[in-house]
Structures are given as C-alpha cells and as structure tokens.
Amino acid sequence: MTNRRTNEEGWRPRIGVLAIQGNFASHAQALGEARADAVEVRKPEELAGLDGLVLPGGESTTMLKFLEKRHFFQALKEFCAAHPVFATCAGTILLAREVRNPAQRSLGLLDAVVERNAYGRQIDSTILSAPSTLGDEPLEMVFIRAPRIVETGPAVEVLARRDGFAVLVRQAHILAATFHPELSRDRRVHRLFVEMTAAAV
Amino acid sequence: MPESRENRDSSPRLKVGLAEMLKGGVIMDVMNVEQARIAEEAGAASVMALERVPAMIRAEGGVARMARPGLIKEIIKAVSIPVMAKARIGHFAEAQILQELGVDFIDESEVLTPADEAHHIDKHAFTTPFVCGARNLGEALRRIAEGAAMIRTKGEAGTGDVVHAVQHMRQITKEMRILTVLTEQELYAAAKELQAPYELVRMVAQTGKLPVPNFSAGGIATPADAALMMQLGAEAIFVGSGIFMKERATPLDVENDAKERAEAVSRAKAIVTATTHYNDAKILAEVSGQVTGTMKGLAAASIEESQLLQTRGW
Numbered sequence: 001m002t003n004r005r006t007n008e009e010g011w012r013p014r015i016g017v018l019a020i021q022g023n024f025a026s027h028a029q030a031l032g033e034a035r036a037d038a039v040e041v042r043k044p045e046e047l048a049g050l051d052g053l054v055l056p057g058g059e060s061t062t063m064l065k066f067l068e069k070r071h072f073f074q075a076l077k078e079f080c081a082a083h084p085v086f087a088t089c090a091g092t093i094l095l096a097r098e099v100r101n102p103a104q105r106s107l108g109l110l111d112a113v114v115e116r117n118a119y120g121r122q123i124d125s126t127i128l129s130a131p132s133t134l135g136d137e138p139l140e141m142v143f144i145r146a147p148r149i150v151e152t153g154p155a156v157e158v159l160a161r162r163d164g165f166a167v168l169v170r171q172a173h174i175l176a177a178t179f180h181p182e183l184s185r186d187r188r189v190h191r192l193f194v195e196m197t198a199a200a201v
Numbered sequence: 202m203p204e205s206r207e208n209r210d211s212s213p214r215l216k217v218g219l220a221e222m223l224k225g226g227v228i229m230d231v232m233n234v235e236q237a238r239i240a241e242e243a244g245a246a247s248v249m250a251l252e253r254v255p256a257m258i259r260a261e262g263g264v265a266r267m268a269r270p271g272l273i274k275e276i277i278k279a280v281s282i283p284v285m286a287k288a289r290i291g292h293f294a295e296a297q298i299l300q301e302l303g304v305d306f307i308d309e310s311e312v313l314t315p316a317d318e319a320h321h322i323d324k325h326a327f328t329t330p331f332v333c334g335a336r337n338l339g340e341a342l343r344r345i346a347e348g349a350a351m352i353r354t355k356g357e358a359g360t361g362d363v364v365h366a367v368q369h370m371r372q373i374t375k376e377m378r379i380l381t382v383l384t385e386q387e388l389y390a391a392a393k394e395l396q397a398p399y400e401l402v403r404m405v406a407q408t409g410k411l412p413v414p415n416f417s418a419g420g421i422a423t424p425a426d427a428a429l430m431m432q433l434g435a436e437a438i439f440v441g442s443g444i445f446m447k448e449r450a451t452p453l454d455v456e457n458d459a460k461e462r463a464e465a466v467s468r469a470k471a472i473v474t475a476t477t478h479y480n481d482a483k484i485l486a487e488v489s490g491q492v493t494g495t496m497k498g499l500a501a502a503s504i505e506e507s508q509l510l511q512t513r514g515w
Binding site: 019020021022023024025026042043057058059061062065066089090101102116117120121122123125126127142144145180183 | 214215218219221222223224225226241242243244245246247277281282283300303304305306328329330470473474477478481
C-alpha cells in the first residue's frame, strides 16, 4: 500500500457488516483477523462514515424484506455504488444484475446473473479446494445451499471457479463469492478486501 | 489447472455452517403451503413443516409423528428458504425419510411423541444437520456429542408463555459462565456433574459459549418475547404456535379469511423485525403496535408435570 493513511501506524479501515440476518458475526471476526474494524449495520443511517461494507450469507429473501423498508434499499445501493463492497452467497444474490430461481429484486451493481440454490439443497452442500488467483495454495471454499454465477459481464474478473463456473469475482470495487470464506481459516479473501478498502480510502 | 477436489471431514462444518446462516432470523412453524408462503414473505429465515403445531398437539392429544411426506414436499416446492421438519426423539427411521425428502434441517423434537425412552438419534450418521432442544448445559452438550449442529432452548412449546424459554436460556448461559472460571482440575468433576463429555465441557470452559449456534424456542408469541430471548443470548428464534394460532387449538384461517390472514402476516412480520432489531426499543415499540391479535396462550404454570413436553429427552 502506498496510500498515506494506510501507512499510519495502527490505522485500520472501518468496514460495515450488514447484520439484518445471517452469519454477520463470522464476517466481523474474519475482518478483525484481516486487520479491519468491523461495525454491524442494521439501519440505513449506520452506513455513514464507513470505508467499506460486507454483505454476508444468510437468506436473501429475509434481507430483501428488510431492505424494502425505511428506504434501506436505495441507501444501500448508493453506498455500494460508491464504496468497496464484499458479498458472499446471499450477499452476491443481492448485488447481482439479475437473479433467477426464483427471479427477485436486486441491487444490480455486479454485472452477473446469479441462480439461487443452484447446486440443490443442504445435502448437496460441500467443501472444495481449488486453485485461485490469490496465490499458489489452493483456496478452500465452503458452499452452503450455494447460488451459481451463470453469466458475467466483460468488466468482471474471475478469481476462482468451480466446474467452470465463476465462484469468486471482482469488478472494480466489488468483490463477490458464492462460497463462505469467513467459515475457513484462510484469510486471503478477507485480506484482499481489506486491501481494496484501504486503497480506496 | 487441476480440478477442484472435495475435502474430507467436511460434514460437521457444513452442518454448523447452515446453522450459522440462520442466525439473527426467525424459523416459523407452518402447517400448509399458504402459511409457508406467508412466512417467507414476512422474512422468515426458514420454515418448519409440520402437521399440527404444538398448541394443537397439546389440545388434541394422540401420538404426534413426523409430518407426512406429501406435505413436506409441497412446502419444499413452495418456498426458496430452507425447510426443516421434525422427527420423534430416537426415531432414526423418520430421520432417514426426512433426509431422503431433502429437508435442510431435522429437528429431533420433544414436541412429537418420543419413540425411544433412552436413546436419541445418532446424528453423526446423517448428512442432514440436526437441531435438538435442551433445558440445561448438560443436555445441550449430550445432544452436541450425538451430532446436533444447533441447540435450541426447549421452553414449553404450544403455550405462548415465554417463562420456560427464559428459564432454560438463563440456565444454559449461567452454567457456561460458571465453567469459564473453574480450574482445569475442576473441569473433570464438572463434566461428571453435567453428564457430558469432558472434551465438550473443556471447549465451553475456554470459549464461554456452545460449539454450535444456540437458538431459542418454546412459548415465544410476541415481538417483545423474541427481543427478550435475543437479549438473553439467543442467536435466532423459533416461533411455533405464536403466529398462526387463534384460540388454543384453532389456527387462523389464512386460506379463506382475509382478516385472519392479515393478522398472521402482521404477527410474522413484527416478530421478524423484532428479532433483527432486538436491541432497539424504538423499533420494538413501533412493530409491537402493528400486531393485530395475539395467540391466547396457556400459562405454563397451570400445566400438570406429566403434560409438560420439555421433560422429554434424556
């Protein structure tokens, strides 16, 4: 990092974790391990002053119901359009341009088409290790009732794949995974996001 | 690039992983497709498919069993959120059927009539994760030893009276706090007293929490009840009879009566909001005011000892 603020001793970015529902607590812990300060976000006004945001896994329909109240949807869309954002699983569904199975409303900021529950039910959940662009060591990927990214636009860089389909992608200030890096010990994905956030400050 | 490969021993992590995804959410008991749709629309994180909610089982009596496969399949088809279903305590064949049907979580539940008076299901033998009820730390750790991926306080199901859910949550959190100040030597005796495996007792002593998510159930009927349990340390809420019941044994008619449907919707939405904003009294006051009608309920203290559901489980 060449950024002035990140060179300051002990400086850590303040990253929000959308805490409507889901495993926001695991993300908060993972962010701490990746040298960021995590803040739980339950209301639109709590987005103010954050350097970045994590949209965690959980149930995307539950999150959507909350976003449709108190002008949260629009506030979140504006924040995510202008700040670094890291989405996992349900968060990736929220961020996508288009959602299938079933079709549902989304923020439309990630140029990708996402199919919900594409690998089946919980009995089809699995943990895989696969190569990624994050280094030589294979990346462990925990898939839980995972969605599938079935299409990506030209601005989307694929960082890891499962059976040919993108599972970890980056588009400018957006990082998105269909698996759960917060449930693995490996902190490379969170570290990448913290670096993206620090670089954007 | 080499193909991705499957990791060994992934099962316990995947089971607890799904439980993690349900945190901060509400799991609602539903008896038909329409109720399941209302639950999903209200923002439930999951639904529990069953034939009769606990309040009806209590009122009608008889043997309460696993829901029929046709009902479970219909509900799985109707919603995109995870679907849970209950198996009787010790009834591993019911659990095998539920796994085969593709339910996402199996509740080995004291609400149904127990099938075994000594043994619980060996939950490690399944790919599908299990949730089990507990009234105290020893019971919780025995269930975790058997492979449960989520614990819920039992409370007293089907009453709409939160008193036992509170008692069980306070009991478990108190017992965990006590373990954190014991010496290494004292932990062996604590394991003996708790009738739980030493390794799990030691784990709790080190972390101060259960090794799996700890949810709350049994008598939660209002948004305030949900907020109370979350503030006491529950990580998510199960609501059984509190949303779709009118009188003790009569459900709201959500299929044919628009007014009763609206009542169920108002309760479901309010409890979901209260569970997320459990620490925000302003929002709690607002959503509590939006609820029309509440399940009449049955004071748990008036129930005879032999009629309690929470004493089932060993």
